[in-house]
Amino acid sequence: MDCVDWLSWLDAPDYEFARQVLQRGVAALYFVAFLSSLNQFPALLGERGLLPVPDYLEGFGTRGRPTLFRWRYSDRLLRAVCAIGLAVSALLVAGLPQLGPPWLPLIAFLSLWLLYMSIVNVGQTFYGFGWEMLLLEAGFTVAFLGSDQTEPPRTIMILVAWLVFRLEFGAGMIKIRGGREWRDLTALYYHHETQPMPGPLSRQAHLLPRPFHRLEVLGNHFAQLVVPFFLFAPQPLASAAAGIVIFTQLWLVATGNFAWLNWIAIVLAFSAVSDQAAHAVLPFLPLDWHPEVTPGSRVTPLWWLVITLAATLLLVVLSYWPVRNLFSKRQLMNASFNRWQLVNTYGAFGTVTKQRIEIVVEGTLDEIPDDSADWREYSFKGKPGDVRRVPRQWAPYHLRLDWLMWFLPLRTVHEEWFYAFLSRLLEADRQVLRLLRHDPFDGGPPRWVRARSYLYRFATRAEFRETGDRWVRTPLYESIPPLSLRRSPGRAV
Template sequence: MDWLSWFDAPEYEFARQVLQRGVAALYFVAFLSTLNQFPALLGERGLLPVPDFLSGFSRLRRPTLFRWRYTDRLLRWVCAAGLLVSALLVAGIPQQGPPWVPLIAFLALWLLYMSIVNVGQTFYGFGWEMLLLEAGFTVAFLGSDQTDPPRTILILIVWLVFRLEFGAGMIKIRGGREWRDLTALYYHHETQPMPGPLSRQAHLLPKPLHKVEVLGNHFAQLVVPFFLFAPQPIASVAAGIVIFTQLWLVATGNFAWLNWIAIVLAFAAVSDPVAHAVLPAIPLDWHGQAGVEREAPLWWLALTLAATLLLVVLSYWPLRNLFSRRQLMNASFNRWQLVNTYGAFGTVTKQRIEIVVEGTLDEDPDDTSDWREYGFRGKPGDVRRLPRQWAPYHLRLDWLMWFLPLRTVHEEWFYAFLGKLLEADRQTLRLLRHDPFDGAPPRWVRVRSYHYRFAGREEFRQTGNRWVRTLLYEPIPPLSLRRSPGRPG
């Protein structure tokens, strides 16, 4: 039947290769991040132990493989399986078989990572977790090299990019005044959760250029997404604008895999002829079999259409949310975290407040004691240190440290963290860049609050400092194991 040929999109083979391998690569990063950090943060002896969380767990609401039992060893096996499957997909091995092979592989990644996210509590409460889950489920139905890419699935991936970009744009317009008067970038490069090596240079750009940045952001998020659904080559041009703006965000900050997954997903709107025109090394005939039809089995067509129908039905709630006056940001409307709503930075923090943790070996400490500062891998601390580029890797402890002054330092996990420092817990210390006591337990720890700002060019030439910091106050006075850390009150 000729009408069935519409469902095949042979001119999007390059897009499929980027989507499958790119999403799989980001799953690899996510599982690697979990393997390295989860036991210390959420493991059996972690800051928020999963076994304690599971004791009050609703089995019907949060699907997870850990619902019956959690051990650090089982977590590591889950991560190892995720790393293996994602590596095979990056190499393109499952894609060589029938379409059900990469389907099962991606659904396995989705289920394995959802099992982690659903017990990850505040350390996994980021929008890019559900974005990765939704992307993994949707990309699973792109098929294999034995079939053409399904057009309806590609459209649904474009719909995901639209929700990601347009949702973020609407959050900003409805949010802080700084987005409407074009001053948001006066602050954002300096106050974002985890600056990168070029963030200071971006912050020091002239203010008129910052206004141009904001205008460009509004154009890319509020106008361009509609053209992703346009005929070619307009859709490819729109995707190119999305990719360019996301690369600028990659260059000026550290937002885990948020920007990278937006880049990967945007390729769903890039056709092979356009990709070949931009980069002739990309073949027009990916498999070197011009004129050879790859007819999809009827069962595969039925399965992709069923998945399409499911995702279309689930789109009702996020579509309504996009145009709601009370727009939700980074919210899921079902327990499987499919077809979610996204958005970030509806308001921009005007000042950077950093929480600094110090320890001392003195028996009876005061301000004249030898207080030594703990160093974190990503968050600012040492005023001379150049911020590192970590994305797409996700430093979960550092990110939550940024939220403390915006909420309260009196978080359960943070007091648990201070207790681990007093014990010189090796798992916890491995999350840090610098332990000033070389593995020995301090007698006391304290928490101080500082105002940080980027040093100007003249200040940097004179001092070599990239940051200028000013002590504000001491939100948590000295604590010791004799005075057990715990939330006051």
């Protein structure tokens, strides 16, 4: 292969549709991420948040992790960062920077990456989810896809497929090495019911026959342990593999709420879909995305080729650690090996919870907080509460408080942030109350609050016909006894 042939191989002109999906899709998910932070960060981590960032910076610093808030944090600065992120991501979704030279979308995506990394690196437990680093890595990688003035760079498309491989294969290996329920094919007997935040179709999925659930597990193993290898196969096998990934992720979207985890997997999987395959499935898509451009007129500038190859080399070198982790008996799940959160390792649900325990928060205005008091329940937006309520579809939006409420029974209810949350309820803090679906005291402070544990399960079809309840809940015990402002261990004392 001579130099001209080698340089032409570095272009991937048959992946223009994939580039459009990758750039606009990843930018759209950044928009959702910044919107989620704008709406929730001040209440959770702001100056008067449950885990205030100023206290975190003073006590622990950022442990070498890059963030714009290293020297100063304020809620106003946080909102400015989110506003800039929303504006830049909206422009990318509209495709405007892509109309210019390739350095323009590069700067736009790297700006999103740096801005959101600044938030994640001070987000503490509220930002300790695998899809945070996944979004950061995706934003950095697609930054090098160029613009409409250049052909899609083949090495970057391969690296995006490599990201999908690590996401899927890593999750598959975690399951095989994890709970026995994945090996004996019973995991889906429980998962739809016990997952962190069920969706409107989760109950119907849970009530499907058990043989179907065993097929679900087999299909999951095939999609995560076999299919990812074919993302690097010749066409049309690569497109078919991407189609399987997209289909399985859409099933997860339909049956649960996993923030943008499934949506970003869908978007990234398009890196293996050729224009011909996309046109075959969706005939209204054009085969020629730039009919005004004559063949061969889009010549990749040498300086841009050097940049994309340098980025390729960096990401290939950083791949050593996640490759070693994939084949380690002590495989890490959702871990980064560098402070820039690039080329990470991923995986989820190595074990499946068999029972669903929910923490229910109640308040009362009565003087004596015994069982005869008028206890009123706070309602959350996403997590189960009212047994008659149909769970809502929130993904790709991320309800961070609701997600951490799911983790409480699995760890301990005696978390610092949870006591701070109870204190804010006693203060009737407006920022915190806006995170809830329903405040039983209409903005007023209760005299006492407490936390109780309940066992939740989906109602059978017969139970639903008889009672109209979608959940059956059984009281277990009092997790945290009644607290008042004078008796609260939170920061509001």
